[in-house]
């Protein structure tokens with residue numbers, strides 16, 4: 001059993017939890033994830049490590065309430081426990097002094113990108129961070145992100161904060177202006193990552209995405225997390241989760257992610273209304 | 277003196293009828309009664325040669341335990357078995373006895389070997405739970421030496437149990453949320469009930485072995501860190517879990533599963549109880565299973581129980597199938613279709629991109645290959661498409677790359693397996709032993725256990741020399 005040290009709602013349906021996991025905290029690096037199970041009947045779900053504290057022996061995860069497991073998790077309070085948490089899994093983000101790095105985040109990935117921004121900044125890069133959200137009420141950690149970015153650009157679908165439009169527009173303009181960008185890392189919903197890849201491809205800029213397939217074990221045993229990269233089958237849990245965005249078969253990936261939509265809906269209805 | 281007449285009639289194993297068992301995940305073979313067991317035991321002639329013992333990789337005192345069964349002293353039989361084998365309920369069920377102990381039983385010459393596996397299972401089930409009386413083999417005094425075992429499959433459990441009995445303090449590190457390895461995530465409930473596995477693992481715990489779950493070697497910790505933390509020897513029993521694929525068109529389409537994913541969802545995550553358990557599983561109406569080994573049989577038979585019509589596609593003939601004959605016969609009884617001499621060449625998908633068919637090619641058998649089996653060669657113009665809404669690929673597995681990437685000093689063969697001494701399990705890295713599937717590639721429960729035991733003996737010698 002692993003105890004939850006604190007919980008906080010960042011914006012509606014997005015929460016940050018600090019969970020006691022000293023062994024994981026000791027090893028965590030930017031870009032890695034954990035797999036957790038809320039209870040004994042529970043599913044194993046992957047969540048990116050958004051922060052960690054070696055002294056306290058804790059890791060933080062930021063998650064969006066979308067289905068059964070994340071709903072169950074949302075109901076827990078500080079002091080409650082979860083059955084299992086394992087990690088850190090996956091390869092760490094490649095951190096180096098690339099020059100100018102552009103980080104793009106959509107949705108809950110604002111949290112995921114934090115440790116990467118921090119590490120890229122510490123490695124001496126000029127860090128441009130672009131965060132996209134539907135509206136201003138869904139934005140969080142703006143101060144924290146600006147502290148580790150040379151430039152922070154916000155886009156919202158409705159223009160209620162930052163500039164109106166999608167997250168790919170600012171980078172497209174920068175590239176068209178001939179601004180130099182040495183590396184792009186895009187994290188968020190698949191569709192956002194796919195369009196980020198399409199945006200940078202004509203400019204030939206190395207673009208990394210963090211893939212979020214359905215997973216079970218996270219150690220290379222089930223093959224559930226496979227992704228087609230440059231025509232090769234790769235396992236996101238042991239070969240990724242970060243891959244070259246321009247080499248991914250996005251249509252196949254998105255089809256795989258939808259594998260259980262009907263079952264997930266059914267499970268969630270029961271979870272929301274346990275008696276019925 | 278006239279020789280006693282040898283009884284050549286093996287007592288049959290009672291089992292659920294095919295029609296009934298297609299509907300449930302309960303055990304197919306229901307086990308001997310006490311009467312059955314005594315009757316079968318009385319067939320053992322307790323021959324001087326004791327061939328059977330040499331055929332068992334963990335060298336159970338077979339004639340002695342069978343003798344105790346004859347007299348109805350099942351508790352004594354249990355103690356005799358557990359002296360050398362901590363996992364008898366598991367071995368009695370899944371050992372390929374026909375090619376181990378029973379193959380060399382003196383009565384095998386008359387085609388009626390004593391049903392050693394069934395008797396072993398009977399005894400293990402008779403004494404359910406683990407007894408903490410310490411009567412199961414004398415335990416050596418505490419040595420104050422610490423050993424880390426990585427992986428809680430049969431090799432790791434056996435190595436740990438043996439070392440604990442020799443007085444050492446042993447910790448198992450396991451990456452999953454339950455211990456047992458393939459016994460928990462791979463082999464289905466209807467062949468090996470999970471409560472049996474956990475009971476026997478609790479017996480290993482009762483010997484003083486600590487099991488740390490959710491701990492991944494190469495991620496949560498490295499082997500070198502274990503030495504820094506005061507462990508004096510390390511045993512690697514992490515198996516060969518990484519599934520192989522065909523590398524053909526549309527193989528990553530949703531609906532195409534590896535056998536490991538399908539079986540993990542079913543066994544480990546109990547998806548057959550969805551939505552009571554949270555992990556979903558989509559089971560097709562028409563399921564194609566690719567492969568001819570035990571894993572393919574387990575996947576096919578699980579899919580039948582989830583309501584599918586199942587076709588197994590295998591590139592060689594029935595005789596060449598590596599699966600145990602008993603399991604092939606069970607599968608046939610359960611209504612599974614077999615297409616032999618057939619090999620998939622691509623998958624078809626529908627407009628949802630979900631798998632909708634598997635295009636295959638007929639094969640014929642050519643000259644024998646390195647393994648001595650005749651090599652299948654494609655028959656030109658024989659392509660046809662098998663419609664299916666789910667496909668399960670069961671082509672074998674290899675070790676996952678986590679250990680290789682994090683343990684400098686270990687040497688690996690081209691198949692990703694760890695190079696280790698055949699008789700002791702000692703690797704090229706000082707203080708590190710390995711055994712089971714990580715060394716041999718996918719093999720058997722009992723060979724993994726034999727390797728765990730041999731390594732424990734060598735580790736014990738090494739610790740004494742420190």
Ligand SMILES: Cc1cc2nc3c(=O)[nH]c(=O)nc-3n(C[C@H](O)[C@H](O)[C@H](O)COP(=O)(O)OP(=O)(O)OC[C@H]3O[C@@H](n4cnc5c(N)ncnc54)[C@H](O)[C@@H]3O)c2cc1C
Pocket residue numbers: 033043045046047048049062063064065066067068069070071108112211212213214215241257258261264265267268
């Ligand atoms: C390496 C990795 C890191 C991740 N990091 C985070 C994170 O930091 N924060 C976070 O909120 N989520 C993250 N995810 C996604 C997260 O694992 C899923 O949201 C979670 O499994 C949903 O579980 P559920 O039972 O609540 O919902 P389900 O009932 O399983 O699904 C509900 C809905 O979510 C969608 N969904 C399911 N699985 C995924 C997935 N893997 N990716 C995207 N959508 C999915 C389904 O299509 C469905 O519409 C990550 C996934 C991976 C593989």
Ligand SMILES: Cc1cc2nc3c(=O)[nH]c(=O)nc-3n(C[C@H](O)[C@H](O)[C@H](O)COP(=O)(O)OP(=O)(O)OC[C@H]3O[C@@H](n4cnc5c(N)ncnc54)[C@H](O)[C@@H]3O)c2cc1C
Pocket residue numbers: 219370371372426427428429430431432449450451452455456457458459462463464491492493494513514515516517539570571574676678679711712713714718719720721722724
């Ligand atoms: C579906 C199926 C059916 C089978 N049927 C039979 C049968 O009927 N009879 C038979 O004799 N054999 C059978 N086998 C083969 C048999 O199960 C294996 O040969 C045996 O389990 C190997 O044991 P092991 O201890 O080497 O590894 P495993 O049982 O694979 O155990 C390895 C353990 O190590 C853990 N691990 C892996 N990597 C790490 C890491 N980095 N850190 C920590 N832990 C890690 C894994 O999670 C796992 O728990 C079957 C196999 C399968 C898949």
Ligand code: SF4
Pocket residue numbers: 331332333334335336338361367368371373376377378392393396722
């Ligand atoms: S453990 Fe396996 S090989 Fe040994 S006696 Fe039992 S069934 Fe036979």
Ligand code: SF4
Pocket residue numbers: 319320321322323326327328329338339380381382383390392
């Ligand atoms: S070889 Fe067969 S007959 Fe002889 S002791 Fe062993 S089980 Fe009995």
Ligand code: FES
Pocket residue numbers: 214215216217218219220221222223224225226235236237238
């Ligand atoms: S999650 Fe199972 S292999 Fe990657």
